[in-house]
Amino acid sequence: MSHHIIEVEDLKYSYPDGTEALRDLSFRITHGESVALIGANGAGKSTLLLHLAGLLFPQTGRVRLGGITVTRKNILQIRRRVGLVFQDPDDQLFMPTVFEEVAFAPVNMGVPPDEVKELVNSVLEQVGVSHLRPRPPYRLSHGEKRAVALAAVLAGLPDVLLLDEPSAGLDPRARRQLIELLRGFTHTKIVATHDLDLAWELCPRTIILAAGTVAAEGPSREILGDEKLLRCCGLELPLRLQGGPLVGTTRE
Amino acid sequence: MSVLENALYDLHRLEDLAAGETFIHRLHPGANFLATAVFVTVVASFPRYEVTGLMPLVVYPAFTLLLADLPLGFVLARLLVVSPFVLFFALADLFFIRAPLVRFGPFFLPAGWISAASLLLRFFLSVSAALSFVATGGFVPFCAFLARWRLFRPFASVLFFVYRYSYLTLEEAARLVRAHNLRAGGRGLRLREWGHLIGPFLWRTYARAHCLYLAMVARGFNGVFPSFGPPRKWTGKDLLYVSTWTIFFLLARCVDLAALLGGLVLGGTR
Incomplete structure (x- = not known):
């Protein structure tokens, strides 16, 4: 299956104020891969995710998904295949109940009402928050909001899952649950994160972004074990390699 | 809590109340809206200058408030919050319309007093009915109800966005004011500080609204308010509810029910 291959070629993007967010960025992610996107603040991770989701368009270069170049003309087709979970769930949740929040994508995609109900129930079950179905999102804890935000994206049945800082603000138990949940997904996953231990556990491959371009890429164990490289890019070794406590796991 | 946080709390409270399970909550949103x-x-x-004719209409908000199990204190407090504007006009009537209208023996009651009472009564009735409508049906279900008709779809979308973005604006304003108060040593916002705050406030609100919009677009939103679940059908109860109230309202408008009732109580002396 080649339809989930993501190719980014010489991507360049500057914000209207002139800030160069991405420059000459190229990489390729194959079907079913789980890739960590790491980098210091302002390295361009979130901007890149917005390009992959078809919410921003390259000024030069191109983004291809399954062989199709992302353009304004085929954007609806692309957005059906890519699901983006935002960094802050409060930026993503806007409907009055969890059910309507999760139903938002399938309803917009024209799924018949009976199937929407079934789909929402199954996704909420999968994420482990079916008890929150009738509740308003603003009454939920941060961890619950994040789970609902993930369910809301999964309900769109995307092939590719983009996650922006998925473990930010989660307590150790919720973080562990999230890791286990994501580990079970067969989607092609791109995880932009500062949580290098999560990257170590979840993603066999890592791409480091620095100043809007790829500074290094390769197997996570090699990249995340290279202290010199990480320091150059404004990062540190994962806690597990520093001899620090392993968040959310039991010490042996 | 600051004024802004109170306003936000009120909005959340209205949505919580709308999730009730009473007879009124279960009505079709259209039935509630039409009534x-x-x-x-x-x-x-x-x-x-009508006051007595309006009296029987108190039954409707009282009926919905009681049957929907809405807290009376909450509704009255909201009425007070929005009343200053109407109070101003009522006071203006008291001062400026001094022509005598009703005579009690040697005393005359100025027309301004009657019109002020009528204005306040109408305000109380309309706003309490509107509040109980929002608190029993919810604003978003109402938008969904409107969106069923092609003609009203743009209107429903605009209403929905205004509602959601008003939340967002309040949230951002409350955060900003809280951040200021934490470091302001107990003093309030000075006039010159408003200038410094208004720019970041607008920018932050815009940035969050943009994020929210992107989140919607990423999930297939195309400008049309989506409808959730199959269209709810009107039942006999809904039709009975609307028709009974409509007949009662028209009767109250055409017949002076207060005078009629008074006459009956006094043994048909009038």
């Missing part, structure tokens, strides 16, 4: 719309129209149609 409230006819009620407000009838209330507004009474002449300027």
